[in-house]
Amino acid sequence: MYTLTKQIAAVLLILGSIRDIRKRSLPVWTLYAVEIFVMIWGVWKQEVVWWEIAGGILIGAVFLGISKWTGEALGYADSGLILILGSYLGMWQLMILLLIAFSVAAFYAAMGMVIGNFHRKFSVPFIPFLTLGYLWVVFLC
Numbered sequence: 001m002y003t004l005t006k007q008i009a010a011v012l013l014i015l016g017s018i019r020d021i022r023k024r025s026l027p028v029w030t031l032y033a034v035e036i037f038v039m040i041w042g043v044w045k046q047e048v049v050w051w052e053i054a055g056g057i058l059i060g061a062v063f064l065g066i067s068k069w070t071g072e073a074l075g076y077a078d079s080g081l082i083l084i085l086g087s088y089l090g091m092w093q094l095m096i097l098l099l100i101a102f103s104v105a106a107f108y109a110a111m112g113m114v115i116g117n118f119h120r121k122f123s124v125p126f127i128p129f130l131t132l133g134y135l136w137v138v139f140l141c
Contacts, residue, residue, distance in 0.1 A: 013131040020127040026077040056086025101133035
């Protein structure tokens with residue numbers, strides 16, 4: 001059964017994807033608001049055990065470090081969303097989500113390069129791929 005929070009998170013991710021595609025940015029305050037909601041709900045419902053949440057947060061923190069180290073080649077909003085999803089889903093579901101997101105993004109980028117629409121410095125919004133991974137993990141796994 002799908003919980004209300006999973007459905008709310010799906011809607012928020014879809015809206016974030018639309019914003020990321022159109023403006024290539026996501027306001028940081030929205031990430032913080034969602035994080036507070038998810039953390040309170042997760043603690044109250046206890047859907048994931050604490051060590052899986054800690055592992056998901058650690059993975060998100062690593063991605064925030066990657067964003068800083070690469071000069072935002074992977075944006076802070078993308079990494080912040082990974083941290084939020086890790087705190088909500090736990091590390092195992094987050095790892096599956098990331099595998100799906102990076103695989104589909106790599107395929108998309110490769111097809112764009114083969115067709116000739118993308119060049120080496122072309123940037124692709126990543127939140128839609130995270131959304132696709134989330135929808136797959138939550139509703140199909």
